[in-house]
Amino acid sequence: MEKIVTEAVGKRFGPHLIFEEISFEIARGGSVCLWGPNGSGKSTLLKIMAGLIRASSGNVTYFAGGKSGKPGQFKNLFGMSAPDVRLYDELSPLENLEFLRRSRGLSEDTKYESELLEQFSLTEFAKEPIENFSSGMRQKFHLIGALAHRPAALLLDEPTSFMDEAGRRQTAEIIAGLKPASLLAVATNDPAERAWCEATIELRK
Amino acid sequence: MSYASKIYAVVKKDALEEMRARYAVNSTLLFCVTCLMVVSFSLGGSVSDPRLQSALLWVILFFSSMMGLPRVFIKEEDRGTMNTLRLVCEPGQVFIGKTLVNLFLLTAVMAIVAPLYIILLNVTLRHVGFFILTITLASLGLTVVSTLLSAVVAQARARGTLFPALVFPVLMPVFLIAVEATGRAFEAPSPWDHANLLVFLTCYAVAALVGGTFLFEYVFSE
Numbered sequence: 001m002e003k004i005v006t007e008a009v010g011k012r013f014g015p016h017l018i019f020e021e022i023s024f025e026i027a028r029g030g031s032v033c034l035w036g037p038n039g040s041g042k043s044t045l046l047k048i049m050a051g052l053i054r055a056s057s058g059n060v061t062y063f064a065g066g067k068s069g070k071p072g073q074f075k076n077l078f079g080m081s082a083p084d085v086r087l088y089d090e091l092s093p094l095e096n097l098e099f100l101r102r103s104r105g106l107s108e109d110t111k112y113e114s115e116l117l118e119q120f121s122l123t124e125f126a127k128e129p130i131e132n133f134s135s136g137m138r139q140k141f142h143l144i145g146a147l148a149h150r151p152a153a154l155l156l157d158e159p160t161s162f163m164d165e166a167g168r169r170q171t172a173e174i175i176a177g178l179k180p181a182s183l184l185a186v187a188t189n190d191p192a193e194r195a196w197c198e199a200t201i202e203l204r205k
Numbered sequence: 206m207s208y209a210s211k212i213y214a215v216v217k218k219d220a221l222e223e224m225r226a227r228y229a230v231n232s233t234l235l236f237c238v239t240c241l242m243v244v245s246f247s248l249g250g251s252v253s254d255p256r257l258q259s260a261l262l263w264v265i266l267f268f269s270s271m272m273g274l275p276r277v278f279i280k281e282e283d284r285g286t287m288n289t290l291r292l293v294c295e296p297g298q299v300f301i302g303k304t305l306v307n308l309f310l311l312t313a314v315m316a317i318v319a320p321l322y323i324i325l326l327n328v329t330l331r332h333v334g335f336f337i338l339t340i341t342l343a344s345l346g347l348t349v350v351s352t353l354l355s356a357v358v359a360q361a362r363a364r365g366t367l368f369p370a371l372v373f374p375v376l377m378p379v380f381l382i383a384v385e386a387t388g389r390a391f392e393a394p395s396p397w398d399h400a401n402l403l404v405f406l407t408c409y410a411v412a413a414l415v416g417g418t419f420l421f422e423y424v425f426s427e
Contacts, residue, residue, distance in 0.1 A: 090221065
């Protein structure tokens, strides 16, 4: 993916204006942190960037392979991890990953999936329903779900919340490895996650 | 990978969830069996009018399906997985997959309820083929409409009461024709003279499927 362009995006919930006129661009290898207090609209902006909700004004456009369009047209090119994007509790990590892969119409890539599970220390839990996981383990698995199809863009909402120190370190290392070839947007209040990004968009309440 | 394989992913995922959590099967079957028992104990063999027998059967099937069919989307909303579907799936893939899941559920319910009803209420079933065709076609229409509307009500708060209220007017034609056709299968000397009833059920199911596939895209997005 070449870039994601956010042009004059605004969002209202009824009479409440959350934000307006937000414009920025992320090119390949670039990274942006969406920073601001609770209720400032960081997660909402990230969901608009993923095409999960509509903006009240403005546009988000993806550019990839000589084409441009709305996020929904490039579903297989980006991955998202957010508290509102949950995976299936009754299914194991392997079953969840199979569902995601098949639903995206992608061929089997179990070697990479196994590597990710290994990197996040979840290999021994690969066949257990994720309802038995701790919050930190779930968070790690949600990240794996966002990464498993080798996306060219990553949209992450507080990606290391609930994780222990080792998990935060593993995540930072994986993100650092992916950054040169990907686009990264992180919505966070955590200075450590902010440090992953080159640019910051500050949202005010 | 083919579109059929994408649909299969949705069906397999829902089947695995249902096998492990029993979101819909238990409540639907329990409701069905309870209704059957109440009707059977209170009326026994005293209902001899085929139209009345048919209407009773469809009332049980209709309200039983109202228990289970909406859960395919309600559980996704309740558990925060609807956004995952929106992120990875195409709308048509989800609609057809969920419709198939509901069709399997309703077929299982029909396969248990219909024979039990016939035995417990001492119904004379003269035309098995016509009867099976009627319940198959009516189930298809019922399932498609219920699946589409369950996606609509899943986002509402008063979904428990909203769903039957919303579904019933849309399904009224299917319900009335299914009652008529089932009555003919029970008693009429030559039900195939009324094959137009089956044609109507087929047309309704096809129209609902085509219309639903187009409309679902708007329901599926925010």
